[in-house]
Amino acid sequence: MTDLSYLKADFPILDNGVHFLDSGASSQKPIPVLEAMDRFARTSYANVHRGAYKLSVASTEAYEAARRRVADFIGATDEREVIFTRGATTSLNTVAFGWGLENLTEGDRILATEMEHHANLVPWQMVAKRTGATLDHVPITDDGRLDMAVLESKLGPDVKVVTVTGMSNVLGTIPDVPRIAELAHRHGARMVVDAAQLVPHTSVDVNQLGADFVAFSSHKMLGPTGIGVLWGRMDALEETEPFEGGGEMISDVTLHDATWADIPHRFEAGTPPIIEAVGLHAAIDYLDSIGMDKIFEHDQELTAIALERLVDVPGIAIQGPTDMKDRGGVVSMTMEGVHAHDLATILDEQNVAVRAGHHCAKPLMRSLGVTATARASFYVYNEEADIDALVSGLRRAGEIFGVN
Amino acid sequence: MTDLSYLKADFPILDNGVHFLDSGASSQKPIPVLEAMDRFARTSYANVHRGAYKLSVASTEAYEAARRRVADFIGATDEREVIFTRGATTSLNTVAFGWGLENLTEGDRILATEMEHHANLVPWQMVAKRTGATLDHVPITDDGRLDMAVLESKLGPDVKVVTVTGMSNVLGTIPDVPRIAELAHRHGARMVVDAAQLVPHTSVDVNQLGADFVAFSSHKMLGPTGIGVLWGRMDALEETEPFEGGGEMISDVTLHDATWADIPHRFEAGTPPIIEAVGLHAAIDYLDSIGMDKIFEHDQELTAIALERLVDVPGIAIQGPTDMKDRGGVVSMTMEGVHAHDLATILDEQNVAVRAGHHCAKPLMRSLGVTATARASFYVYNEEADIDALVSGLRRAGEIFGVN
Amino acid sequence: MGLEELYREVILDHYRNPRNQGHLEHPQASAQGVNPLCGDEITIEVSFDGDKVSEVAVDGQGCSISQSSASMMTEAIKGKSRKEINKLVGRFRQMMSLDEGDDLGLDPERPGAVLGDIEALQGVRQYPVRIKCASLGWNTLLEALDA
Amino acid sequence: MGLEELYREVILDHYRNPRNQGHLEHPQASAQGVNPLCGDEITIEVSFDGDKVSEVAVDGQGCSISQSSASMMTEAIKGKSRKEINKLVGRFRQMMSLDEGDDLGLDPERPGAVLGDIEALQGVRQYPVRIKCASLGWNTLLEALDA
Numbered sequence A, B: 001m002t003d004l005s006y007l008k009a010d011f012p013i014l015d016n017g018v019h020f021l022d023s024g025a026s027s028q029k030p031i032p033v034l035e036a037m038d039r040f041a042r043t044s045y046a047n048v049h050r051g052a053y054k055l056s057v058a059s060t061e062a063y064e065a066a067r068r069r070v071a072d073f074i075g076a077t078d079e080r081e082v083i084f085t086r087g088a089t090t091s092l093n094t095v096a097f098g099w100g101l102e103n104l105t106e107g108d109r110i111l112a113t114e115m116e117h118h119a120n121l122v123p124w125q126m127v128a129k130r131t132g133a134t135l136d137h138v139p140i141t142d143d144g145r146l147d148m149a150v151l152e153s154k155l156g157p158d159v160k161v162v163t164v165t166g167m168s169n170v171l172g173t174i175p176d177v178p179r180i181a182e183l184a185h186r187h188g189a190r191m192v193v194d195a196a197q198l199v200p201h202t203s204v205d206v207n208q209l210g211a212d213f214v215a216f217s218s219h220k221m222l223g224p225t226g227i228g229v230l231w232g233r234m235d236a237l238e239e240t241e242p243f244e245g246g247g248e249m250i251s252d253v254t255l256h257d258a259t260w261a262d263i264p265h266r267f268e269a270g271t272p273p274i275i276e277a278v279g280l281h282a283a284i285d286y287l288d289s290i291g292m293d294k295i296f297e298h299d300q301e302l303t304a305i306a307l308e309r310l311v312d313v314p315g316i317a318i319q320g321p322t323d324m325k326d327r328g329g330v331v332s333m334t335m336e337g338v339h340a341h342d343l344a345t346i347l348d349e350q351n352v353a354v355r356a357g358h359h360c361a362k363p364l365m366r367s368l369g370v371t372a373t374a375r376a377s378f379y380v381y382n383e384e385a386d387i388d389a390l391v392s393g394l395r396r397a398g399e400i401f402g403v404n
Numbered sequence C, D: 001m002g003l004e005e006l007y008r009e010v011i012l013d014h015y016r017n018p019r020n021q022g023h024l025e026h027p028q029a030s031a032q033g034v035n036p037l038c039g040d041e042i043t044i045e046v047s048f049d050g051d052k053v054s055e056v057a058v059d060g061q062g063c064s065i066s067q068s069s070a071s072m073m074t075e076a077i078k079g080k081s082r083k084e085i086n087k088l089v090g091r092f093r094q095m096m097s098l099d100e101g102d103d104l105g106l107d108p109e110r111p112g113a114v115l116g117d118i119e120a121l122q123g124v125r126q127y128p129v130r131i132k133c134a135s136l137g138w139n140t141l142l143e144a145l146d147a
Ligand SMILES: Cc1ncc(COP(=O)(O)O)c(C=O)c1O
Pocket: A024, A025, A087, A088, A089, A090, A117, A119, A120, A165, A167, A168, A169, A194, A196, A197, A217, A219, A228, A360, B247, B269, B270, B271, B272
């Protein structure tokens, strides 16, 4: 068993004994991340890219160092391909609107999947409406995996973009993105990956993924809220219009016209999340000091234990893959006769924090034939005791509701 | 003289003696703000609106309490009118795209001013291009004020929206927004106020302003980066489409369609800047504990002293109003024969931090007939000694460049 | 206090065997309610005999609190006038601490005493996120009556 | 070190009296450069006699560093071939610590020694934000030659 228990001291929020199993929604922040932001704000803060004075130079350097750190972390060869956004949602909106409005037209098809988070679905719906493109979806198989045969059959010359989650936030499924990217490119389509759940939990190399755009959030990977990343392959970014207008993203402005600054600045209108970039930098340092492979291993081990023990709990059904093949540390479950929301309340009474609901994936819920699930998700600070607490809480729920 | 020197201990970044005169670009953060964020992250953090467990409830409550605090601070009667964004830039893009694309059409006019920041100019240019509306501009007078006579003459039934800075970030001018709003409304136009420079420095009541939309940033008012505010009058927000799609902003989603959640949630797609909202809340508490009237008074006093002393420096010309009527604590200057960028470098050598450049207001620069200015801007931690240092630094610049 | 207070037997009974489930042939008033955060959905249909509710049906899905609350509500409003229903809703909201005001003359110790079975829901007050579940059916009823 | 190093007399002289200012009648190559962050702008126009620069003109506005650097550059490139210019640019960039590489055989203590007047700009290295000012004209020249 991969032992990461030495990390727990870095997460004071867990001191009161909460079994925090909702990192899929957002992770906790370790002290080194909080301290890095605090220290920066106390010693080196000023607006970036704007001042010729020392504090501004220091602040700009810290901000750009964060960009380089992110590039390095995801295997990007050119740091200009890293754009700081507000979060994965804004990253995906930037692609949908910035790339989509420019490059999609009536008759084109956008190919998504049935297991997308609303963040990778609603923006494409909006863009489809404005461009006249149609939005098509690859279904999932009975065991909660992407139906690759249907995906292949749905590809065609009219498909201009394929967009897929890197890891389902409901089922934990990890689709074969490199394979999908290869297929997409073979048909001349751009490949977008919603990596909000993938980047925090596995070692990601954007070139190995084969994607054109990759989106993720800081707050799910031990970093602060308020910042996320859009990585784009340079030629894909060159096809993309800015999503927002404002300061710092222009080369010149007259009263009626503006020309854009270079990439990445043209995509970063206004004052960026500067302190948050420093925090994200520290979070990546922290993750790397543990080792992404070790984190993945640790999550896998906990997931395997959870899956094994949950089947013994009366009434429990796992939604999504029940084996360990190509899946991450997200486990969705339902209990016969007990609504997920009631499960969450009962678990909370025992200090077990899980999420209940549709997990911003309503179409997937409909396809699974459920209205809500209770979801446990694992991260670096979790341990087997959290699963013990989960299982005993679920049993208690079964008792209260008379499930047997 | 209003004495706020007791605050200085709260800004450790100033300990090394820097004369920080660039708060117009971004303000420093006092310890209570940093501590509030740190404490929150260590005790009460989780994603908001999503969990049925205690941490998520505490986090949601803190986030919504920040919304109520902002509403209270700007005199909004309905907290749902307060939308958290990434910053003033995103707030203005939300209005331009969310309201503008829906409500503007060929032949309509957008009336802005020549002294807008790019954030209140470029989004409208983009929206004008997409809708076929035209963008018109009110010029400034020789003494750097908005030309109200021209403004009145440019109004007409085809003007659908008037958008004006609450305080110029270059000249310090404070236009008479209540009067402009009255005129705009008389012609049936919506009134947008870019209050990025106004809210940090004066007591603002959105209803007294008479605006329909008001945008500002946290980082210029002692709060963290990564968060800003869009306030919108409820009936104006009801005319506005979401700018981004994603989680938390929908009521229902099918594979092809989505219905929006209630206001304000429909405008807050994805995980919001939660920790930052807590920081902004603390910043507002801090500002209110000083008193906004006192802050305005303090800035005014420093500005008056600066204006008085700068005229004696050889070669210096003030851009914008040279008296204290309707202006705030932003002073732009040029020195005959010395470029602003050189001024900034020479000042920096003497630990005086000013900003040099076009201040994201290129059209205004052209209208002033300058390419760059050096700008000093004042805030709560500034004192007369900062002006002494500024003046002596400018004299030094004059010596180096042989100005007399 | 605790889970026993929340999940009283009468609540579980209404959850398992919801009353007045389904749809009316010719509803005179109806409304749909959703809780976008947890996905609970409810449809309420009502028919009147003069000013009084003659028939009511509820359809939907959700947690034990939202479904049992709606089920108990349907029993409580049958035969009642709009005015009586408004009073009932007011008492319910007061029990949930959603409204203040003492004009209903409720016992502060046991504000739900006048509500019969529905009083069982007062344990929900200890679970603030669940109050929205309990009130979903009631808010939807108000919408149906207002429409 | 300090401001005296940065604002050497030769720099101030070129700033006040820029050489080769204006436009050519029939430029054979030209490019515009801007520094979007500080607003400095420059236009460079070049004519050739065979492979050698016969005429060069610079127009623009900006700080003492960007303008004097461009002015000195125009003097340095006149009569030079493209290859010689490339070498000059390489030396300039190395002096500014923009490029590494020792194939130019520069004195590490005084990398600008071979650059004549231009060496006066080496004080800029101590002011990282100003390096962009100093190199604006040079980058624009490269663009003009590449185009
Ligand atoms: C798969 C997936 N995509 C996108 C998002 C949206 O991320 P954020 O809310 O940080 O913008 C999430 C997180 O909720 C997610 O799980």
